[in-house]
Amino acid sequence: MPEDNKNDSHPKRSRERARSRAGTGPGAxxxxxxxxxxxxxxxxxxxxxxxxxxxxxxxxxxxxxxxxxxxxxxxxxxxxxxxxxxxxxxxxxxxxxxxxxxxxxxxxxxxxxxxxxxxxxxxxxxxxxxxxxxxxxxxxxxxxxxxxxxxxxxxxxxxxxxxxxxxxxxxxxRPVPAMPGWFFDRLVACYGRDQAERISEAQLVPAAIDVTVKSEPTSWAERLDGTVLPTGSVRLRDFSGSIPSLPGFSEGAWWVQDAAASIPARLFGEVSGKRLVDLCAAPGGKTAQLILAGAEVTALDQSSSRLRRLRANLGRLGFEARTKETDMADFRPEELFDAALLDAPCSSTGTTRRHPDVLWTKGPEDVAKLARLQERLLRHALTVVKPGGLVVFSNCSLDPLEGEEVVARVVADGGCERVPVDAADWPELEEAITPVGEFRTTPAMLPLEAPFAGGLDGFYAAVLRRAGA
Structure with a gap:
């Protein structure tokens, strides 16, 4: 959905551009x-x-x-x-x-x-x-x-x-990592020093604006002065204007959504005619994707203001969903769903290109606490789908403690199995598919040639099937 993408201009020779009134002119x-x-x-x-x-x-x-x-x-x-x-x-x-x-x-x-x-x-x-x-x-x-x-x-x-x-x-x-020591050390431990340094440098580049289009991405790329990404998203050229002023916004032809954030909703496969629940739905970008794909969607969020925003965003797009204000941990549906999407609360350390304060407001204790919450929510998410139903678990953290390790524990305890993602289905993003078939994107992926900025938000996603089908 439309995000607050007040984009900085992209760096030129390592210097970000900003316009200012310096305020020091003579006689002023x-x-x-x-x-x-x-x-x-x-x-x-x-x-x-x-x-x-x-x-x-x-x-x-x-x-x-x-x-x-x-x-x-x-x-x-x-x-x-x-x-x-x-x-x-x-x-x-x-x-x-x-x-x-x-x-x-x-x-x-x-x-x-x-x-x-x-x-x-x-x-x-x-x-x-x-x-x-x-x-x-x-x-x-x-x-x-x-x-x-x-x-x-x-x-x-x-x-x-x-x-x-x-x-x-x-x-x-140049040799000084451009992130807090605790987090850089964690990246080195998880990804190795070379990849950690690549991620550290990549997150210095402000994120581009990506949009998810209802149809004809090539045509919309031409109209919006953009390029089509491997996810099907359209990435805009260095843009710093007003999003609502762009062609197609008022008509609801597209919505702002980082390319990596568009991946989880696509991992269900064919969903036309199926009943799905988006368990942490606001602001609604993934809900909109599922509706566009033909699913009958119930959207949950525990925040009334965020849910109002979701309804407004869906309204602009001409979409409808059942909405419910509730903590998903307390949600017990009368009828089980065919599938569920859990884009879980997380440390958001994969979004530092657009939210550079994240690494300074969070610490390792926050990551550990959120990982425990995610595991509890994932176990509950498996109870709201039918036996044989799918759960896609995702978040925008770069730390495997909040992703791979959560899923590994849940799968090891039984009651579900991992459904591997096939790298062949994701040309140009094969490096994002892990050996066990999960998605792991980082800001250092998806290099693009100027004038388009490369990179993706750091995202993790896995597909699980509830046992008993």
């Missing part, structure tokens, strides 16, 4: 004040993500988000989003760059100062913001904060040197 005090407020807002939101593990999406809501963000005009909001996305994507490298320029480490408790430096460094190293503007506004930001006032000269010296030496510093930063 109002603009300078606006420029300062946007940097202050960026530092405040960065602190909320890093120090308090607050997800970014809610804080960037234009109506209910953080007040410092809401009070900005749209141009400054766009700048704040660009700064935060760049800072969070490159945070380990930004920290390493700053540390390399300090004669002594920052004082204990100087978190506010660190965030000021990080916001400025993100602009200098990765955004098309004039370096002098980033430096001057960071110094002014330090002076305006009693906690940082005495460090204003330090901010000035460090950032001016960063500006002078940025090309050399960027080259030295």
């Amino acid at each position: 005090p109002a603009a300078a004040k606006a420029g300062l407020r946007s940097r202050q807002a960026a530092a405040k939101l960065l602190a909320a993500v890093i120090d308090r593990k607050t997800p970014l999406d809610g804080m960037l809501d234009p109506e209910r988000g953080n007040p410092a963000y809401r009070e900005l005009n749209e141009a400054d909001r766009a700048l704040v989003r660009a700064i935060l996305n760049s800072a969070l994507r490159h945070l380990p490298r930004i920290r390493a760059a700053i540390d390399s320029l300090l004669q002594t480490p920052l004082p204990e408790g100087a978190r506010a100062l660190e965030h000021v430096l990080t916001v400025a460094a993100a602009q200098i190293l990765y955004l098309d913001v004039p370096d002098h503007s980033a430096v001057d506004l960071a110094v002014e930001q330090a002076r305006s904060d009693p906690r940082n006032r005495r460090f204003a000269s330090l901010v000035n010296a460090v950032l001016r040197r960063l500006s002078r030496e940025k090309d050399e510093i960027l080259e030295k930063l």
Whole structure:
């Protein structure tokens, strides 16, 4: 369904592009004040993500988000989003760059100062913001904060040197993994160092916009200035405009859905005339796929607001589904279904191209906790289908603890069997099929030639058949 895809422009020579009003022109005090407020807002939101593990999406809501963000005009909001996305994507490298320029480490408790430096460094190293503007506004930001006032000269010296030496510093930063140490170490353990490094680099590239079309993907690729992917999705060329303004949106001809997210619903095979349940359905992209394929779908979600969004999205597409507001763990249907889709709650570590805050708001304890929840939900999902019925289990985590290991335990306990996915059915995505026939995509897969961005969300999916048919 339509996602909030406020896409950054794609990198050019390792520098993401962003438009901003720098706010430091001669004789323009109002603009300078606006420029300062946007940097202050960026530092405040960065602190909320890093120090308090607050997800970014809610804080960037234009109506209910953080007040410092809401009070900005749209141009400054766009700048704040660009700064935060760049800072969070490159945070380990930004920290390493700053540390390399300090004669002594920052004082204990100087978190506010660190965030000021990080916001400025993100602009200098990765955004098309004039370096002098980033430096001057960071110094002014330090002076305006009693906690940082005495460090204003330090901010000035460090950032001016960063500006002078940025090309050399960027080259030295290449070996630094662009993700938290705990997660990179986990990727190395699961995928090996070479693949972990590929994933780390791939997640630096903002995700493209993919759409699932009702029919004629080749024709829609031409109309939308896109290309058809192996999944049948259409990937748009470097696009940063308004999704509803595109041809076919108002007519309900397609919906926004990452190509990897479109895979699980296709793993059921022929579903025409069958009764299916989508157990964690909102915002409804997979529900729409199943309806399009001819299934009679019941869609569950425990959130009333998310369910309203699902109904609105299906309405735009001209689709109908039975909907029910409930926790799927409590769902006990009067009549068992032919099949069930469980796109389970997860750590979302496969979506860092579009949600770079994920790795900074989650930790290994969250992954373990969510894996336990997924196993419980998967075992329950098998009880809502008929003997011989299929359950497709999926999530957007890169960690096998939340995917392969969950399914392996459930299958080992009996009561179901794994139905292997045939790699021959997925040309150009054969590398995503595991030796036991499960799907495992990563951001490093699906390389495409410019002007189209490659990559997929990290997704896992497996097909299980309930015993007893």
